Amino acid sequence: MTPAGMGLGATIVCLLAWAGLAAGDRVYIHPFHLLFYSKTSCEQLEKADVETPKEPTFTPVPIQAKTSPVDEAALNDQLVLAAEKLGDEDRLRAAKVGMLVDVLGLRMYRTLSETWSDPSGAVLSPVALFGTLASFYLGASDSTATQLQAFLGVPGEDQGCTSRLDGHKVLSALQTIQSLLVAQGRPGSQAPLLLSTVLGLFTAPGLRLRQPFMQSLAPFTPIILARSLDLATDPDLAAEKINRFMQAVTGWKMHRPLTGVSADSTLLFNAYVHFQGKMKGFSLLPGTREFRVDNSTSVSVPMLSGTGTFPHGSDAENNFSMTRVPLGGSACLLLIQPHCASDLDRVEALVFQHDFRSRMKNLSPRAIRLTMPQLRLRGSYNLQDLLTQAKLPTLLGAEANLGKISDASVTVGQVLNSVLFELKADDREQPVESAPQPAGPEVLEVTLNSPFLFAVYEREASTLHFLGRVVSPLHKA
Numbered sequence: 001m002t003p004a005g006m007g008l009g010a011t012i013v014c015l016l017a018w019a020g021l022a023a024g025d026r027v028y029i030h031p032f033h034l035l036f037y038s039k040t041s042c043e044q045l046e047k048a049d050v051e052t053p054k055e056p057t058f059t060p061v062p063i064q065a066k067t068s069p070v071d072e073a074a075l076n077d078q079l080v081l082a083a084e085k086l087g088d089e090d091r092l093r094a095a096k097v098g099m100l101v102d103v104l105g106l107r108m109y110r111t112l113s114e115t116w117s118d119p120s121g122a123v124l125s126p127v128a129l130f131g132t133l134a135s136f137y138l139g140a141s142d143s144t145a146t147q148l149q150a151f152l153g154v155p156g157e158d159q160g161c162t163s164r165l166d167g168h169k170v171l172s173a174l175q176t177i178q179s180l181l182v183a184q185g186r187p188g189s190q191a192p193l194l195l196s197t198v199l200g201l202f203t204a205p206g207l208r209l210r211q212p213f214m215q216s217l218a219p220f221t222p223i224i225l226a227r228s229l230d231l232a233t234d235p236d237l238a239a240e241k242i243n244r245f246m247q248a249v250t251g252w253k254m255h256r257p258l259t260g261v262s263a264d265s266t267l268l269f270n271a272y273v274h275f276q277g278k279m280k281g282f283s284l285l286p287g288t289r290e291f292r293v294d295n296s297t298s299v300s301v302p303m304l305s306g307t308g309t310f311p312h313g314s315d316a317e318n319n320f321s322m323t324r325v326p327l328g329g330s331a332c333l334l335l336i337q338p339h340c341a342s343d344l345d346r347v348e349a350l351v352f353q354h355d356f357r358s359r360m361k362n363l364s365p366r367a368i369r370l371t372m373p374q375l376r377l378r379g380s381y382n383l384q385d386l387l388t389q390a391k392l393p394t395l396l397g398a399e400a401n402l403g404k405i406s407d408a409s410v411t412v413g414q415v416l417n418s419v420l421f422e423l424k425a426d427d428r429e430q431p432v433e434s435a436p437q438p439a440g441p442e443v444l445e446v447t448l449n450s451p452f453l454f455a456v457y458e459r460e461a462s463t464l465h466f467l468g469r470v471v472s473p474l475h476k477a
């Protein structure tokens with residue numbers, strides 16, 4: 001845990017003790033207390049259950065309906081603005097959810113790594129993964145909700161209302177987490193980091209969705225596109241239509257999912273994430289450089305280079321090194337390089353574990369010239385596959401209780417997370433040709449010209465935002 005994280009932990013204990021004394025109530029010293037339903041909300045929920053008001057529903061418009069393109073800059077501005085309004089409790093909740101995001105993200109990364117489908121590389125978004133499952137939690141009841149809560153990392157102790165996750169608090173913490181990544185503390189300046197998330201809910205024609213469910217997803221992302229189309233007649237064509245629709249609306253060239261949708265599904269839930277980081281003080285090297293994919297293959301790729309004092313460490317026993325590069329604000333990029341190119345799988349299995357955070361602490365500042373490929377990575381995975389691998393194939397299956405999503409019974413098909421991840425030089429900077437080059441024996445050359453791992457990490461909420469591996473940085477445009 002970072003020192004900031006420990007401070008937050010201590011504050012929570014104090015807050016809770018104080019609240020307990022003031023209310024003369026049972027004191028819950030539980031780390032997730034802040035994410036549970038309060039007593040008052042529980043009473044309201046009980047009342048609502050008795051009165052059962054009919055919730056408004058709507059039918060999504062057909063996929064061919066005109067849709068204006070996503071305004072990424074506006075989306076990002078909203079996140080930056082949200083960061084300016086954060087209170088202490090928002091930050092505490094974000095730190096708690098950040099912890100859960102990390103645990104689930106690392107676990108799912110390991111699950112995914114058992115079946116890498118793309119040999120050139122991969123990228124996973126723990127936040128999108130967590131947000132997707134938290135969205136389903138908001139739509140779930142009974143045992144489905146209980147199982148989802150446990151999968152998110154918070155098994156409800158006594159099943160009582162006040163030990164149930166409040167999905168609204170969780171998604172609002174996720175918004176805080178996203179805004180902390182892009183907030184740079186200098187309003188008005190062009191943000192070096194861009195993060196956009198778009199949800200696509202695709203339904204069979206005629207399926208009505210509950211309005212309150214849709215509204216509750218807003219903190220995850222304000223851009224939620226619900227569209228209907230024929231999923232049954234030609235599943236491959238349906239998948240193609242969805243791809244074309246998302247491409248037209250976002251402009252992002254995402255991975256195409258490998259398979260069509262399954263013919264009996266009535267709801268597909270897809271999250272699309274675009275991240276773009278501009279590395280301050282780094283410039284694009286002229287021409288291309290060689291990147292050794294393995295001991296018989298090399299590719300020529302554009303590379304970035306920058307010099308600075310970066311936390312760095314080398315694990316001589318396990319044969320890898322780690323370098324941390326600031327990305328502005330409290331965000332940073334971790335680069336993990338196996339000393340031997342063919343060692344990527346071993347190092348990946350070793351490093352992306354639950355003790356990942358403590359590994360990051362064993363770094364000390366060094367003057368470094370870092371050279372690495374410019375990156376554009378795409379990752380795509382179906383959460384249904386991950387749940388199956390995690391031995392929970394029915395969690396979002398035919399028997400799932402998702403009555404808060406729709407009054408009709410819902411058959412969830414693909415639950416896709418697609419990520420487009422880009423890292424480039426900061427083109428707002430002047431070329432650094434005339435800058436003094438602090439070359440010399442004391443400057444360590446770190447050159448990522450063979451397979452490596454990376455993580456994007458935000459320190460205030462201690463959240464892993466992206467995890468990935470680069471085997472061959474060449475990409476088809």
Ligand SMILES: *[C@@H]1O[C@H](CO)[C@@H](O)[C@H](O)[C@H]1NC(C)=O
Pocket residue numbers: 316317318319
């Ligand atoms: C690290 O490299 C050394 C020398 O190449 C080798 O002897 C050792 O077995 C390696 N360690 C691991 C954990 O692979």
Ligand SMILES: *[C@@H]1O[C@H](CO)[C@@H](O)[C@H](O)[C@H]1NC(C)=O
Pocket residue numbers: 294295296342
């Ligand atoms: C190339 O790498 C493979 C493992 O990836 C190894 O088995 C093989 O011995 C290597 N060849 C040479 C010439 O180093």
